[in-house]
Amino acid sequence: xxxxxxxxxxxxxxxxxxxxxxxxxxQVLGMCPALAVSNTARNxxxxxxxxxxxxxxxxxxxxxxxxxxxxxxxIATYILVIATFVTLxxxxxxxxxxxxxxxxxxxxxxxxxxxxxxxxxxxxASRHGLGASLLDxxxxxxxxxxxxxxxxxxxxxxxxxxxxxxxxxxxxFEPWVVMLLPSGGFLTLAGWLLVFNAFExxxxxxxxxxxxxxxx
Amino acid sequence: MPSAPGTLEIRTSPHVLSGYSVDTIMxxxxxxxxxxxxxxxxxxxxxxxxTLTAAVASCLAAEWLACKSSGSPSxxxxxxxxxxxxxxxxxxxxxxxxWITAVGGFAAVGLGKALFGGLGQNPxxxxxxGRAFLxxxxxxxxxxxxxxxxAERFTTLPGTSLAPPxxxxxxxxxxxxxxxxxxxxxxxxAQTSDLAFGLVGGSTGETCALLIAVGGLYLIARxxxxxxxxxxxxxxxxxxxxxxxxxxxEAYAPxxxxxxxxxxxxxxxxxxTDMVASPMTHTGCWIxxxxxxxxxxxxxxxxxxxxxVMYAILLGNAASPLIDRLVQPGVFAPPxxxxxx
Amino acid sequence: xxxxxxxxVAEPPPPTWPMLRAMVGVGLLCGILIATTFLATRPTIERxxxxxxxxxxxxxxxxxxxxxxxxxxxxxxxxxxxEDARREGPRVHAGYDAEGRLVGVAIEASGMGYQDVIRxxxxxxxxxxxxxGMRVLESRETPGLGDRIETDAAFVANFEALxxxxxxxxxxAMRIAHPIEAVxxxxxxxxxxxxxxxxxxxxxxxxANILRRSSSDWIxxxxxxxxxxxxxxx
Numbered sequence: 146x147x148x149x150x151x152x153x154x155x156x157x158x159x160x161x162x163x164x165x166x167x168x169x170x171x172q173v174l175g176m177c178p179a180l181a182v183s184n185t186a187r188n189x190x191x192x193x194x195x196x197x198x199x200x201x202x203x204x205x206x207x208x209x210x211x212x213x214x215x216x217x218x219x220i221a222t223y224i225l226v227i228a229t230f231v232t233l234x235x236x237x238x239x240x241x242x243x244x245x246x247x248x249x250x251x252x253x254x255x256x257x258x259x260x261x262x263x264x265x266x267x268x269x270a271s272r273h274g275l276g277a278s279l280l281d282x283x284x285x286x287x288x289x290x291x292x293x294x295x296x297x298x299x300x301x302x303x304x305x306x307x308x309x310x311x312x313x314x315x316x317x318f319e320p321w322v323v324m325l326l327p328s329g330g331f332l333t334l335a336g337w338l339l340v341f342n343a344f345e346x347x348x349x350x351x352x353x354x355x356x357x358x359x360x361x
Numbered sequence: 362m363p364s365a366p367g368t369l370e371i372r373t374s375p376h377v378l379s380g381y382s383v384d385t386i387m388x389x390x391x392x393x394x395x396x397x398x399x400x401x402x403x404x405x406x407x408x409x410x411x412t413l414t415a416a417v418a419s420c421l422a423a424e425w426l427a428c429k430s431s432g433s434p435s436x437x438x439x440x441x442x443x444x445x446x447x448x449x450x451x452x453x454x455x456x457x458x459x460w461i462t463a464v465g466g467f468a469a470v471g472l473g474k475a476l477f478g479g480l481g482q483n484p485x486x487x488x489x490x491g492r493a494f495l496x497x498x499x500x501x502x503x504x505x506x507x508x509x510x511x512a513e514r515f516t517t518l519p520g521t522s523l524a525p526p527x528x529x530x531x532x533x534x535x536x537x538x539x540x541x542x543x544x545x546x547x548x549x550x551a552q553t554s555d556l557a558f559g560l561v562g563g564s565t566g567e568t569c570a571l572l573i574a575v576g577g578l579y580l581i582a583r584x585x586x587x588x589x590x591x592x593x594x595x596x597x598x599x600x601x602x603x604x605x606x607x608x609x610x611e612a613y614a615p616x617x618x619x620x621x622x623x624x625x626x627x628x629x630x631x632x633x634t635d636m637v638a639s640p641m642t643h644t645g646c647w648i649x650x651x652x653x654x655x656x657x658x659x660x661x662x663x664x665x666x667x668x669x670v671m672y673a674i675l676l677g678n679a680a681s682p683l684i685d686r687l688v689q690p691g692v693f694a695p696p697x698x699x700x701x702x
Numbered sequence: 703x704x705x706x707x708x709x710x711v712a713e714p715p716p717p718t719w720p721m722l723r724a725m726v727g728v729g730l731l732c733g734i735l736i737a738t739t740f741l742a743t744r745p746t747i748e749r750x751x752x753x754x755x756x757x758x759x760x761x762x763x764x765x766x767x768x769x770x771x772x773x774x775x776x777x778x779x780x781x782x783x784x785e786d787a788r789r790e791g792p793r794v795h796a797g798y799d800a801e802g803r804l805v806g807v808a809i810e811a812s813g814m815g816y817q818d819v820i821r822x823x824x825x826x827x828x829x830x831x832x833x834x835g836m837r838v839l840e841s842r843e844t845p846g847l848g849d850r851i852e853t854d855a856a857f858v859a860n861f862e863a864l865x866x867x868x869x870x871x872x873x874x875a876m877r878i879a880h881p882i883e884a885v886x887x888x889x890x891x892x893x894x895x896x897x898x899x900x901x902x903x904x905x906x907x908x909x910a911n912i913l914r915r916s917s918s919d920w921i922x923x924x925x926x927x928x929x930x931x932x933x934x935x936x
Binding site: 206210213214215217218221222225226228229232233236237239240242243247304305320322325326 | 716717720721723724725727728729731732735736739740743746747750751754840844845847
Binding site: 319322324328 | 458461494497498499500502524525527528529
């Protein structure tokens with residue numbers, strides 16, 4: 146079931162991950178890193194980019210080998226591929242910044258267990274060609290990164306009065322410590338989901354005006 | 362919660378038995394809280410007055426907003442929000458900045474009540490949800506207590522009260538530790554009589570244990586509140602702390618100190634008895650109260666925080682549906698038949 | 703539907719050779735990738751780690767201009783780790799000034815904080831018989847409250863001169879004369895006391911406990927074996 150890689154379809158593969166099927170705000174996947182390491186914008190961005198890399202690289206490899214891997218061992222193969230790229234990211238981040246590695250802690254290794262990645266491998270990359278798989282992974286990864294960044298930005302601004310470590314609010318601002326704690330992750334995620342769903346509902350109502358008359 | 366005929370539409374305590382109108386109940390709960398609130402104003406002066414006012418006002422505003430945005434009829438008039446606001450205000454430190462009080466009021470009604478479906482749907486006591494949110498968000502402010510009976514309490518507001526919105530509140534140079542904190546961290550034991558008469562520092566409405574108990578007894582006497590929950594809760598605290606105190610008197614505080622310090626009395630009488638968030642059966646009430654009491658003792662003695670009534674009640678709230686399931690008899694089975702397997 | 707049980711249709715046997723080929727092939731590929739990256743990043747990672755350690759050591763021993771790591775050996779002496787950085791064992795980091803004189807020893811210690819284990823590095827200066835610096839390496843204390851053990855300048859200043867002088871114990875061994883202890887904020891009176899933090903009592907207490915335990919282990923050892931740290935050259 147090879148999908149023809151026309152430009153229009155390719156663009157669609159990319160954009161669906163950013164908005165219509167956003168991994169965090171619509172599919173609600175990968176919650177563990179999304180909640181745990183979105184306490185500052187920097188951590189959120191790093192985690193998002195790390196996931197983007199692992200997703201893209203493993204999607205590409207899995208798409209390439211999809212014809213030679215028998216279905217009985219496909220999950221084992223996916224995990225092997227994903228774990229490899231996670232290990233690469235882990236070493237890469239250590240080489241770039243030890244502080245960042247310390248801040249992200251075990252959550253880098255836990256990218257392996259991010260259901261988003263295995264989900265894309267099984268649902269998309271194993272059935273589509275290299276081009277489509279790459280676009281899908283880039284879109285989903287970008288969507289994940291944007292979602293984490295929006296969580297991280299809100300949490301860092303409210304929780305510490307800074308963004309990417311730079312002060313954005315007056316020094317007299319009283320930080321909301323709860324935003325840096327795990328419960329702040331849940332609160333912020335709930336807030337964003339509220340915004341996202343309200344927006345989607347409004348759009349759905351606008352595109353189908355007759356549906357509005359249905360009594361609730 | 363099934364709304365049987367005769368179940369009144371009120372959300373916070375007391376446990377209501379049918380036979381009274383909403384107005385009567387509300388009037389009586391306010392009456393029962395009045396001595397505590399009045400004492401708070403006497404002990405902490407203007408600071409307590411503005412804190413209580415701001416707490417009630419913010420809860421009312423949040424309720425109005427929630428009703429408006431969800432399109433449901435306004436529930437401002439039934440008085441339950443006023444009581445939520447009053448209880449919430451009584452749990453705050455007296456010099457709490459007014460903007461923080463307002464944020465917590467919105468968290469109490471918004472997170473604790475509106476998001477769960479409003480009136481009668483709250484799994485947790487809304488007043489405590491607001492307090493818990495503030496505890497997590499502004500831990501320093503929430504644990505900075507002004508001492509009671511300051512000399513200028515009726516003429517000046519503490520600087521923290523009027524901190525600009527979202528601005529930092531620099532605590533005054535002189536802040537007092539609560540009796541529980543003094544005991545936990547410095548091993549200083551307050552006089553039981555001081556605790557009972559409220560001559561100590563603490564949250565706005567928690568200091569005078571006797572007046573709170575009087576309010577509770579009044580409601581119980583008028584049959585407007587379940588006496589089982591406070592009895593079980595205070596009993597559990599007294600028993601557990603008495604056993605520990607007898608075993609090692611130097612290491613563990615005496616039971617009277619445990620009973621009259623911190624927010625235990627306020628929590629047992631007015632918070633844990635929230636009729637929506639507490640179990641429905643009599644047996645359930647006993648288990649629920651005892652569970653909260655036990656958790657209070659555990660947190661106070663072995664926990665990192667000096668006080669644990671708030672978290673204990675919230676945990677009890679979370680457990681109450683389970684407790685109800687546990688003690689409910691089978692639909693067609695008399696209790697005896699159940700054990701015959 | 704027949705009355706007889708349906709004959710069991712045998713699943714086609716799993717394709718052994720393709721399975722083997724796929725797994726081994728992918729595994730090999732992954733192995734090569736990991737090995738290559740490991741070799742490529744290892745020098746950078748090790749340099750980063752060494753630099754971070756050195757920064758921390760200079761931080762807690764302000765006079766130090768160079769440092770060297772020493773292992774504590776079973777037989778009761780310190781030995782320079784030297785080139786073989788991967789040797790395991792309890793270790794300390796000696797700091798030297800520009801002339802190569804020993805100015806302090808940095809010791810790593812850890813213990814339970816309010817949320818999780820706190821790891822600290824502190825510097826001990828033998829001539830002053832005092833702790834001269836402390837830095838939190840790792841902690842998950844509550845932001846804005848417990849993390850004031852790192853951010854509160856007044857608290858951190860406690861560790862610029864914290865007395866840990868030794869005295870002979872009854873059995874002839876040396877021990878710390880006045881074990882480090884945390885006191886209520888603003889009530890520090892003796893050079894071995896740590897002025898606590900209002901609102902973060904537990905975290906401040908935890909730091910005091912970590913330092914007290916670690917210093918009573920290490921400082922008598924270091925003081926007895928000071929010669930081990932003298933640099934032969936210069």
